[in-house]
Every structure is written in structure tokens, then in C-alpha cells.
Amino acid sequence: MRAAKIIGLGKYLPSRRLTNKDLEKIVDTSDEWITTRTGIKERRIAKEGESASMLAYKASQEALKRAGLTPDELDLIIVATITPDMNFPSTACFLQKHLKAVNASCFDLSAACAGFVYAAVTAWQYIASGLYDNILIVGSEVISSITDFKDRSTCVLFGDGAGAAVLTYSKTPGFISSDFGSDGFLSDILSVPGGGSQQPISQKVLDDRSHYIKMKGNELFRIAVRLMIQTAEISLKKAGLKTEDVSLFIPHQANKRIIDAVSKRLGIDSQKIFLNVDQYGNMSSASTAVALCEAWEKGMIKKDDIIVLDAFGGGLVWGSCVIKWT
């Protein structure tokens, strides 16, 4: 089995900022409520025409440049998204076209907010098996396209953005361990019920606003804390490491209170936790991708550091992985 490592990271955030104060004018909410309940201050919103593949394109160009690879050297492109450009073709195929990555195979991966972690581990396995050498993975979301700006319980939480990483084979790991889990029995806690094959778009779907995110936030909060702790512990145990060995913990950025509860229970020092939920809100699959990129840009990741990515999302799905930075 070959080892795999990340050789380039990139991100793209749309320029338009939507602050808590802006939201006060749209729904019955307050900066105080959003800040204390979630830690979010603002989020980015894509312009009309800025689809998931366009955001992915900008993040990918940066990641490829930093990796020192040209698009034609890519063997595979995986885009994790719940807000694809279209039901089909895949957003990964649109990204291939934008990049002119003529030699790549492409597919999308659906694991909601855990999508980037799932994509990273999937890419690692393709490299480990020897099937592919150079893989681009992207978490890209235009969550504003499925956000109900009449529903204060969800519209304050989400934002748009994209993060990308280039993986290649390596002499030393790289990726050390991972853990995934799913519970389809809890699918109704967080979903977009309308617009798929179960309830195709119709006037009723539009009237019910069921083409937007529906969430049982309170229930999800408790489950998310439990599962994020559980999966991080399993990945660390598989890697033969303890929480004190962790150099940087990069959790899914859904809510600062969830992150605080998870890191406290895991016993990870607050200095070792990466946070940007205040600036971008929850960007689903793009959250861990952008967080990893920003941590690297800020010089918070050094050679031989132990990085833990940890995420959960609609499905329910959850997953984590341990990376030794090489």
C-alpha cells in the first residue's frame, strides 16, 4: 500500500458578506442571539451565476498552483457537495471543463458536511491502492441556494464557499487513519425534502418551501457532539495516538458551542482548535476544506504536525481522519 499526502491547498470565498445585522432586517433575529447561540458573525453569499463548480474552480486553481501541478496531470477529481450545479452532470465534470483537466476521471460525493473528510479518505485509498497518482478533492457549496431566508432557525447558520486540496503518493504518511459512520434512520433531522425523485419539483413543493433546508437543530446539536467525540477518538486510537499528540484539531464549523463541547470532552487545548465559523458560518462540505487551507496559510501547520479533521452532517453521516503533515 502506498502512502498519500496533501501537496496543495486552496480556497475561495465569495466577496459578498451577509452580517448578523443584515439578517436582523430579513427575519426576527438579533446579532446577540446568533452570536451567543452559534458564534457566527457573518457569512459569504455567492453572486448570481456563481455556482458550486465556479467556486470550486477558483479554489482548485489556487490548490494546483501551490501543488506545482498542471490540470492535465490530475487523474481524478472528486467534488463533495450538496448544492451541485445541476442534478447531473456532476459538478466534478463541470470543474474538469473549467480547469481543462483533460486526463481526469470525475465524480461527485454526497456526504453533506462530512463530504470533504469523506473525499480526502476516498482519495487516499485510491492512491494507496495504486489506481491513481494525483487527485484533486474539493468541498464546494452554494448553500444560499437551498436556504429559506424566511426561516430564522436555519438561515442564520449557513454560508457559501469552497476549499480544495491536491493529494499525491508519498514515501511517508501522510494520511494515517480514519473513521466513518452513518445512520440513515436519522435522515429527517437534517434534509432538503423536496426537489428530488421522492418529491419532484411541483407547485406544492414550492408552496411548502420543502426545496429548502429543514433541520431539527436542537436534536442534532446533542447527536453531533456525541458523534464528533466518538469518531475522533476512534481515528486517534487507530493511529496509536492520544489527544495530547494532536497539533491541530480542525472540526466542522457548524456552531462554536458544538466545537467547544467536543474539544472540552476530548481534552484538546483551545490553542490547538481551528475556528473560522465566526467569519463564514456553516459551509457544509466546504467548512473543513476552507479551515484546513486557512490553518496552513496562517502558518499553523508545520512538518510532522498531527492534524485531525472531524465532521458530521445530514444523513446522518460523520467521519474523521488523522494526517501527519509531511
Ligand code: UT7
Ligand atoms: O452541519 C450540520 C448542521 N447543523 C448543525 O450542526 C446545527 C446544530 N444545532 C445548533 O447549532 C443549534 O441547535 C441552533 C443554533 C440551530 C439553535 O440553538 P438552540 O440553542 O438549540 O436553540 P433552540 O432551537 O432550542 O431555540 C431556542 C429559541 C426558540 O424560541 P422558544 O421556543 O424558546 O421561544 C427558537 O424559536 O430560540 C428561537 N430561535 C431564534 N431566536 C432568534 C431560533 N432561531 C432563532 C434566531 N433568532 N435565528
